[in-house]
Amino acid sequence: MLHLFAMLVAATTGLLxxxxxxxxxxxxxxxVPDWPNTYGYFxxxxxxxxxxxxxxxxxxxxxxxxxxxxxxxxxxxxxWRSETRNWVRRLGSIALAAxxxxxxxxxxxxxxxxxxxxxxxxxxxAQIVFCLTMTIAxxxxxxxxxAYAAKEGTPLRRSGRQGPAPDDRLLQRVAAVxxxxxxxxxVVGATMRHTGAGLxxxxxxxxxxxLIPPHWDPKIAIHFAHRVGAVIVSLAILAAxxxxxxxxxxxxxxxxxxxxxxxxxxxxxxxxxLTVLSxxxxxxxxxxVVTGASVLVTSLVLTLRAHRSRFAGATGSRGxxxxxxTEEDPAYGLAGDHA
Amino acid sequence: xxxxxxxxxxxxxxxAVIGSACGGGTSEESAAPKPAAAxxxxxxxxxxxxxxxxxTLQGTPPPNPSINMGSDPYCMKLGxxxxxxxxxxxxxxxxxxxxxxxxxxxxxxxxxxxxxVVLDQKGCSYTPRVFGIQVGQSLDIVNSDxxxxxIHALPMANREFNRGxxxxxxxxxxxxTAPEVMLPFKCDVHKWMNAWVGVLEHPFYSVSGxxxxxxxxxxxxxxxxxxxxxxxxxxxxQQVTIGAKESKKISFVFKV
Numbered sequence: 001m002l003h004l005f006a007m008l009v010a011a012t013t014g015l016l017x018x019x020x021x022x023x024x025x026x027x028x029x030x031x032v033p034d035w036p037n038t039y040g041y042f043x044x045x046x047x048x049x050x051x052x053x054x055x056x057x058x059x060x061x062x063x064x065x066x067x068x069x070x071x072x073x074x075x076x077x078x079x080w081r082s083e084t085r086n087w088v089r090r091l092g093s094i095a096l097a098a099x100x101x102x103x104x105x106x107x108x109x110x111x112x113x114x115x116x117x118x119x120x121x122x123x124x125x126a127q128i129v130f131c132l133t134m135t136i137a138x139x140x141x142x143x144x145x146x147a148y149a150a151k152e153g154t155p156l157r158r159s160g161r162q163g164p165a166p167d168d169r170l171l172q173r174v175a176a177v178x179x180x181x182x183x184x185x186x187v188v189g190a191t192m193r194h195t196g197a198g199l200x201x202x203x204x205x206x207x208x209x210x211l212i213p214p215h216w217d218p219k220i221a222i223h224f225a226h227r228v229g230a231v232i233v234s235l236a237i238l239a240a241x242x243x244x245x246x247x248x249x250x251x252x253x254x255x256x257x258x259x260x261x262x263x264x265x266x267x268x269x270x271x272x273x274l275t276v277l278s279x280x281x282x283x284x285x286x287x288x289v290v291t292g293a294s295v296l297v298t299s300l301v302l303t304l305r306a307h308r309s310r311f312a313g314a315t316g317s318r319g320x321x322x323x324x325x326t327e328e329d330p331a332y333g334l335a336g337d338h339a
Numbered sequence: 340x341x342x343x344x345x346x347x348x349x350x351x352x353x354x355a356v357i358g359s360a361c362g363g364g365t366s367e368e369s370a371a372p373k374p375a376a377a378x379x380x381x382x383x384x385x386x387x388x389x390x391x392x393x394x395t396l397q398g399t400p401p402p403n404p405s406i407n408m409g410s411d412p413y414c415m416k417l418g419x420x421x422x423x424x425x426x427x428x429x430x431x432x433x434x435x436x437x438x439x440x441x442x443x444x445x446x447x448x449x450x451x452x453x454x455x456v457v458l459d460q461k462g463c464s465y466t467p468r469v470f471g472i473q474v475g476q477s478l479d480i481v482n483s484d485x486x487x488x489x490i491h492a493l494p495m496a497n498r499e500f501n502r503g504x505x506x507x508x509x510x511x512x513x514x515x516t517a518p519e520v521m522l523p524f525k526c527d528v529h530k531w532m533n534a535w536v537g538v539l540e541h542p543f544y545s546v547s548g549x550x551x552x553x554x555x556x557x558x559x560x561x562x563x564x565x566x567x568x569x570x571x572x573x574x575x576x577q578q579v580t581i582g583a584k585e586s587k588k589i590s591f592v593f594k595v
Contacts, residue, residue, distance in 0.1 A: 030501050031527035033489045039505035050487055050505065052411035053528035113499050 002078055006137035009071045010297075013130045014290060016068045019061040020126060021289030024193055025282035028054030029114050035107040038062070065103060072099045072129075075136065088139055095132040102129055116194050123190035127183060127293055134297040138304055147308055148253040166251065167309040171243050175303040178236040182296045185229040188222065189292060197222040198285075204276040230272060237265050237295075240302065257302040264295045381447045386583035387557045394551040394567055396433040398595040400425035406531040413486040414463035414529060422531055423468060424571050425595075432551025433593060435469045436569045437521060437537045439544035440555060441576060443563035449541045451475040455512065458524070458534060460488045460504070465524065465534035469570070471544035472536055474518055480504075480511045487528065494522045497538065501527075521568060535570060560585070567591040 023029050031054030032038050038046040038059055043066065051059055072095050079092035105122040112118060138144055192198055197219035207213045207227070213220050241258035248254045271288040278284050403421035408414035426434035455477035459466045463484060472478055480490050482504040491501040496517040504511065515522070515538045526532035537544055545553040547567075555565070562580040572593040581587050 027530070028527060030491055031489060033491070033501040033503040039487055039503040041505075052413070052486060053526075054410075054530070055487075055528055056410070113501060 002082060003137065003140040003142070005078065006075060006133065006140050009068070009075050010130070010133040010137045012064070012068050012071060013133045014293060014297075016061070016064045017126050017130060017293045018286055018290040019057070019064050020123070021286035022282065023057045023061045024119075024123075025280065025285040025289075026054060026057050028057040029119075030058075030110065031055050032058045032062070032110070035110045062106075065106065068129075069099050069103055072096050072133065075133075079136070083140075085139075088136065091132060091136050091139070095129065095136060098125060098129045098132055102126060114194070116191075119194040120187070120190045123194065124187050127186055127296055130293050130297055131300050134300060135304065138301055143253055144305075144308065148251070148305065166248060168247065168306065171240070171248070171254075171306045172303070172310070174236070174240045174243055175299065175306045178233070178240045179296065179299040179303045181229075181233050181236050182292075182299050185226070185233045186292050186296060188226045188229050189289075192222045192226050193289075195219060195222060198280050199276065201227070202276065204273045230269065233295075234265060234269065237261055237299070240299070244302070253305050253308075254302065257298050257305065261295065261298045261302065264291060264298055267291055268295055381449070382557055382559045384557075386560055388560055388581040388584060389558060389586045390555040390563070390565060390579055390581060390589060391586065392438075392553060392589040392591070394433045394436040394438065394547040394553065394569075394591045394593065395431040396425065396427050396551075396593050396595060397431070400427060400595045408463060408529070408531070411463065411486055411529060413484065417462055420464070422533075428550045430550060432547070432549065433569065434547055434549065434551065435467075436547040436551070436553070436567050436591070436593075437469050437471060437535070437544065438547060438553045438555065438565065438567045438591070439471065439520065439537055439539060440541065440558070441520075441564045441566040443561050444541055444543070444559075447541070447559070449473070452542070455479045456536075457481060458490075458536075459483050460490070460526070460532070463529055463532065465526075465532055467534070467546065469521075469535050469546050470537070471546065472515065472538055473542060474516060474538055474540050475514055478513050478515070478536070480513070482507055482509045488526050488532070489528055491525050491527055492522060493525065494519055497522060520566075521570075533570075537568070565589065567593075569593055 034040065036043060038055075039050070041047070043059075043062060046059060072092075076092035076096040079089050083089050083092070102122065102125045105118060105125060109115065109118040109122050192200075195218075200217075200219035200223040201207045201213060203209065207224065208215070213224060241261055244251075244254045244258040268288065268291045271284060271291055274284045275281070275288050403424050406420045406422055408417065408420065423435065428434070451473050456470060456472045457479045458470070459481050461483040463486070480502070482488055485507050487503065487505040489501055489503045490511065492499055494515075496519040497515045500513065502511045515536075518538050518540050520537040520539070521535040522538055524534040524536070543555045543558055545555055547553045558581065560581055560583045562578065564576050565579055566574050566576045568574045572595070575591050575593070577589055577591070579587055579589055
């Protein structure tokens with residue numbers, strides 16, 4: 001039940017990122033000039049008939065954000081009450097702190113007329129909140145708890161594997177680096193969006209008709225960095241997923257996020273190109289934002305699953321596996337994890 | 340906690356801290372209107388001169404962009420509209436051009452009018468679209484619509500503000516502290532709503548009206564730089580010298 005709720009929280013966080021993308025894409029960030037009120041109304045009492053123009057995007061974003069904040073509060077409390085692993089309980093508290101900080105950043109950026117550093121931080125912290133909620137959803141899942149060993153009684157042919165998650169150090173490194181690169185790329189993308197550099201290079205795939213822009217200014221440089229970042233991230237994703245598909249094809253917990261990552265990458269690159277070619281059509285632009293976030297959390301899931309065996313050994317038996325066991329797994333918070 | 344999760348937590352906290360530390364905040368509250376400064380008008384009425392003229396447009400302007408007001412049912416009821424970028428009379432007179440004395444008044448100081456300038460949000464557009472005001476003079480921004488607006492000033496030399504007016508009849512009064520030509524306003528709710536104000540330390544400005552006519556009256560004799568500014572076509576300047584009680588006609592010609 002907790003896992004299902006955590007998945008709901010993660011899904012609503014993704015929806016919130018899409019709503020936030022719509023606010024920026026429609027330039028509606030200042031259509032509600034006050035915060036935390038909306039045109040003097042308590043946020044939840046703002047009349048529906050007054051939700052016109054840019055207010056529809058900004059106020060809806062605030063309502064979804066409040067809902068997500070409340071859900072994360074419930075999730076943190078739930079974890080605090082019923083979760084036995086201290087580090088997972090702490091994750092809940094960190095997610096709560098992060099979403100509160102995120103809300104405050106959102107308010108500040110409105111009251112201070114969208115200063116670039118605040119808006120970029122708001123966009124970047126949103127990804128972290130998404131990562132945190134997704135991580136909680138992952139580590140509360142049954143698969144994570146049994147270290148991805150096959151369920152008892154599951155035929156080998158169906159499960160595809162029998163033992164616990166492999167301790168593949170190369171995959172762990174490649175996946176972690178890939179996730180870090182994706183996050184950096186998103187921060188560069190947020191910088192591009194909030195500094196108005198989204199169309200600084202107006203053509204695609206060439207740049208001013210050439211492979212390298214013939215002239216430069218700060219906005220062109222930011223835009224160029226985002227395109228170069230896309231190439232680097234694509235190569236990193238191909239390396240990580242290629243490694244999984246070559247060496248761990250039978251491990252469904254690694255294969256599935258890898259395949260999803262490839263689909264999301266193709267979608268994301270297409271959306272990025274269409275964003276430029278459509279002159280930043282706002283739906284395409286917002287889908288590009290939320291797909292980027294999806295790429296990030298999918299890569300994070302792959303990374304965490306690749307590290308699963310190391311979690312199991314976190315209290316001193318790094319690399320050991322706890323196939324199918326819950327009682328003996330220190331990562332479950334038994335055996336001294338209540339301190 | 341696993342190092343990966345610790346990294347995630349640190350990233351969350353550092354992003355929030357960096358973000359909140361980097362912003363340069365300003366207070367949204369506008370200064371209350373200041374009383375008109377007690378300065379004697381340095382212009383001797385016996386020698387006051389005038390510069391009059393017309394602004395014309397040469398060539399055929401592109402059609403004004405149509406406005407899709409579908410995002411607000413109240414505005415949509417008002418019917419089809421276009422953004423009045425080019426308002427041209429039959430004899431090519433161009434409206435909504437801000438004409439003002441850019442240079443030549445030296446250190447002369449002028450009294451600030453006690454009457455406010457009114458910027459109205461009416462029919463989901465700004466009235467007037469282009470106007471002038473003196474530094475320190477009150478600007479009353481009113482909402483005459485049955486829908487809400489936000490009035491968002493985007494200055495370079497003055498203080499930015501963004502105020503919501505949820506109800507018809509709401510008024511917000513502000514002043515500007517520094518000269519600025521031009522200072523744009525926009526409504527973030529209704530993207531098509533734009534206006535521009537020229538903020539000056541003197542009263543010698545005019546906005547071209549029907550047939551592109553303008554008048555700068557009550558000027559002391561002297562040599563002036565006169566600038567004409569249009570929202571799409573940019574600015575032009577002319578040098579004009581006028582003597583005592585002289586009236587001089589000039590014309591500005593914008594081309595498309």
